[in-house]
Amino acid sequence: MIQDHLYGDTIFALSSGRLPSGVAVIRISGPQTRFAVETICSNLPEPRQAVLKTFKDQDGNIVDRGLALFLPGPRSFTGEDCGEFHLHGGKAVVDAMLSALYSFERCRLAEPGEFTRRAFANGKFDLTVAEGLADLIAAETDSQRRLALQISSGAQAQLYATWRTELIRARALIEAELDFADESDVPGSVSDQVWLAMEDLAKRIRRHVADGKRGSIIRDGYRVVIVGAPNAGKSSLLNALAGSDVAIVSDEPGTTRDLIEIKLDLGGLPVLVTDTAGLRETDGKIEKIGIERALERASAADLVLALTDLSDPREPRLSDVDDRAILRIGTKSDLASTTDKYDLVISTRMDHGLDALLNALTDRAAAAAGNFSDPLPTRRRHMELLLDTGKEIDAAIEGIAAPLEVRAEFLRRASHSLGRITGDVDVEDILDVVFSQFCIGK
Template sequence: MPGAKEKPMDEAGIRTLGSGAGGDMIFALSSGPVPAGVAVIRLSGPRTRFVLETICGTCPPPRRASLRDLRRPADGAVVDRALVLWFPGPASFTGEDVAELQCHGGRAVVAAVLEMLAMVPGCRMAEQGEFTRRAFDNDRMDLLEVEGLADLIAAETEAQRRLAMSQAGGALAAIYDGWRDRLTRARALIEAEFDFSDEEDVPDDVSAAVWEEVARLRTEIARHLERSQRAERLRSGVQVVLLGAPNAGKSSLLNALARRDVAIVTEEAGTTRDVIEVHMDLDGYPVTLVDTAGLREEAGLVEREGIRRALARAGDADLVLWLVAPQMDAADRVTGPPEGSTALWRIETKADAGEIWPDAGTGEQAFRLSVRSGEGVDALMSALAAFAADHVGGLDEPLAARERHRRHLEVCLAALGDALVERRSLEIRAEDLRRAGESLGRIAGRVGVEDLLDVIFREFCIGK
């Protein structure tokens, strides 16, 4: 910046820091993989201005893109010409001073810029999720917003993007904070009643009003938790398992639905020995297709393990597609799908063969198709998209999308249920309210989440 005081230089020609500066400077490539048209390299830390003055000569005005030559500290050689932005803290993503270098996206250029930054004393490459971790530590984001950001980065479908945006934008945290505030007020009123019961200005009927409010809150949380089951499934994707005897056409159907060769297809029975997954976007909803080993009685050791895994996945699936082919060998034929499947559709394959399919009554819905001719494949695809929309669609409110959220909400509900038991003492019921509020606080990271932080931030890539 013009008029800025020059920093002293060391023997290598690098500006040195004054006394009292501390904290690591981190940097990383924050844009997509190179080569690309533009690469964005992000820096964060208390000495961001020092780094910019070291490699650019001057620090640009805050929040204004400035064209600068990036020079190596040791010899002053120009590495690249880039747009440089400086965001003084705390009004930045991490809450610290932050800078972005928008340089050319060639591999050699990016490598040279990263090497140049590593030459500056106190600068190091960021670890996974370290930028976001600093935003959390500096109260720029709560834990729900952090997880929403991770889900937004990982979103593969439009429905997942909308769900993640509502969480990353703070809408879900606002709901939980509101519930927690109501619990705090309820506790305060209850504790006032048993601490100051002899005072005239404490109404006698305050307890009844408090417990009515707690009952309403419990109903709201229970409804939210029930609705959140769909949101949790939306985040992970609707699970559709292809099941049937060997050579029923499971792998061929998987390839046809995925529109690419994912699974090996041969005439030999038992080709598929393990579970194969394909993630798909059907009308904006995430669907995971799971190809499995063929079910038959006469199977070897390895094939039996594949069958065990197939049945396990079918037990956890949202939908089982039971494939039946005409004129199957007696050794490979199975009488029907395993009992207990949540939803089951019968898929009659190899329709171009023009023959008879066994056990015509199996399945809630029936489809006849031919992968070779394409007959019936589009109809099945449309039906799967409608099934996914019915299971995870229509989520127009912020909802809990992770198992961690669900566990804490369940603890909160249980504590509220205990608090509503009238035969318990008032002191114990107030403690139940405290436990419920603490469970809500843990969801957003307000209390006691230190043991989770490393796990959560490892979900991010380097540079975020």
């Protein structure tokens, strides 16, 4: 595990991505950094200044010529002495530099996320900021980038720290009333003001948890599922949206038996569109499984596109789906004239109505994501711990018949759950999970 040698070893890694490339950046952090940079560059560059150097290994062999940076701790990303070597991005060049770094005592290749984990351990930022950095690296759409930037800036951490301060203050007031009720400088019965404040905090936490749905849409995608009878044009629509033949199109019913998914970027939001098996009565075991999966995915979708072939109208039955989450679409409009019953009509063969459908998907996704100027919870672990926090506060508020000591303990447990989100308390069990999501070199 990383923590066993967190401070003893010096770590290094290629941080600039796949080779070959125009420039490769190798990072190094730890106790041996100063000596390694000084040895490889023949002398130590001025702190925080990029200097052109000839890089040599410990035997004096030239590795390459490029830019070197030395960033003394604690004013560095990890809080330790750090260095960077900017060299030519050829595989042989990078391998030679990595071999040169391996030759220094207690220098090794970094594990995934180890640079960021050291920054967290050295108090450079909290766990939510680290997770925001991971999301920023993984961001594929503009909305994901903006949300990740907001989280990595510390806005979420600041919100949770403010709530935790409120909880700690409430506990302090309750315990002051218990321990120093006879002292003149302790306010008389503070319980009423404490519980009113806690009711307000519980409401704010509930609203924040409810916003988690919006955070999930931005981070993981707005889920759209296409359903309909066999040959209603589901696979043709998926191919039209994807701009390529990702699904088999055939006149034979039951061609699609498993879920086929594509990802779109609509208005800067990730939109996941899933094609499903045609809904019909069947004796085929495999097709029946596909239909069950289709209905299950539709019931969990943010939006269902219910397709009906206008030339052979068979309406899909969606008893488990909220009608507000259904967009009814008539397909093959070039083969029929009756279109009044549907929200939209399209023809993939004639390229008719597809722009209107894309606009509708974009508008629906944007409305579901909403305005995310305020911090949003984006991860399941955040949501679970926020729910735990709310439950403990509710238990303290509702425990009118319980002794004040017990109600104060509920508040302590609430602040503990909140502290686990940011990593302020007892998070050793989740650190490996969080930082393993990073790439090597970050």
